[in-house]
Amino acid sequence: MNTASAVDISRLVDTEEGWVDRSIYWDPDLYAQELEQIFARCWLFLAHESQLAKPGDYVTTTMGQDRVIVTRKRDGEIGAFLNSCPHRGNVVCHAEAGNTRGFVCNYHGWSFGLDGALVGMHEQAAFDRSPGFDRTKLGLTPVAQVATYKGLVFGTFDPGAPSLAEYFGDFTYYLDVLLDNDEGGTEFLPGCISSVLNCNWKVAAENFAGDALHAGWTHDSGARAMLGKGVASVVDGESYQANVNGHCWEFNLDLLGNAATLGDRAILRYLREREPAMAERLGPTRARMVGSMASVNVFPNFSFLPGQNTFRVWQPRGPQQIELQTWVLVNRNAPQEIKDAYRKGVMMTFAPAGVFEMDDGENWEYATRANDGVVTRRQRLYYGLGLGTATTHPDLPGNLYRGQVNDANQRAFLGRWAELMQADSWDRVTS
């Protein structure tokens, strides 16, 4: 598995002084190594349980570049399998989502159950006469581990990966801000928006991991056009960057900062009215994070924005391309008009035609493509903002940094990336 010896990864990322080699955003060899070392080993986001409400429900997605089907099996458990027939390799499910009895390959009629097992095929008698043919060994290849955390379903191809709970560690404290601020739990609104961006997946992941800096500059004109005023300054309020095991959350404690960009007062009223109940459930500090100016990346490529409630996966499609899948998360018990308000608000802001998404896409594509220049490649990138801001807070676990205008989380994200790129075993990865 370990191909890390080909390139000295530790030379590429300097988290002590904040320097990054541009090759990590364009080198095809490093990208191939990422698919092995990161995407074939880490826990990756697959689905929200609300997308798999009843037996037979399924979604298709990818883990890295591997196509997978995620199903609600007849026994009620969630299964995940490679979406590729063991006979000639064809994709066995072409739909994004639906409800089915199983999956039949278009090519030769091999048929698979919701548990991935091979049920039968066209001209079965001929196969049965073939020496050594064993139907039980020819099911869809299962994803090694599948687990859920408060409605979110994750999978890893690595049977030796730590449990999902260990993988998250104390980061669940932060995840609960969105996943557990109401007793009814959460759901995805129906539908997934897919789009393609010509950027490296890490450029997007880093942005959500900890780039509060860009908000007041990149999105200033969009905010003025949408809301009549620019993005509020994030320097003055009480704000932090926190990270655990490479999972990153940068945030203010302003309750409403992100939610306000959706431009719907009903959402702000909803959050204000619920603050006491959320504080009872999560404590006063986390209650102030629910809709605040904040952004999150769960390592490696699952991101979301509290307040806007847009959830997304940056699916790698080569060193300079991603396929972006986005959904909208709401509390299951929220009134329908609030769910509708979130859906409309996200369409206007963080969808392919949303004002803020377009701002980001332009920057990310050029931030990736400029590295093509052979001379440009020699210049390291500066990641030193906020060195020396480590701090502590009685309520906030993990590695904590003062001030959300900071590169601390991006350094932590890339530090975790470098560690996994080099480690041939999870025993060598810190937790």
Next chain:
Amino acid sequence: MRRLEICPAEDLPPGEMRRVEVPGGAPIAVYHTASGFHATADTCSHALASLTDGDLEDEEVLCPVHWARFDVRTGEPQCFPATVALAVYRVEVVGGVVTVLHNEEEEEVA
């Protein structure tokens, strides 16, 4: 003509089906639907699947492999990939017992 006693009628409630092995013959599927008791060949006429491993929905049985649908009253296929009808058998309830009238000649005609 053979008379195969399957089970007491109350053991096969509406919406259920069961597979019956026939000594010296192909297995039979017996169904209880809203229209009464019915019996067909248990093996799908397309691939080698037992229809009683599939689903009984209203008057149709669905093959577990490629989801071909058959009308259990007539044995007629309702969709691709099945194109050949299933053999059907007469069913009577005699003294509270579900009984299949198994006639090899009838099977060939159907």
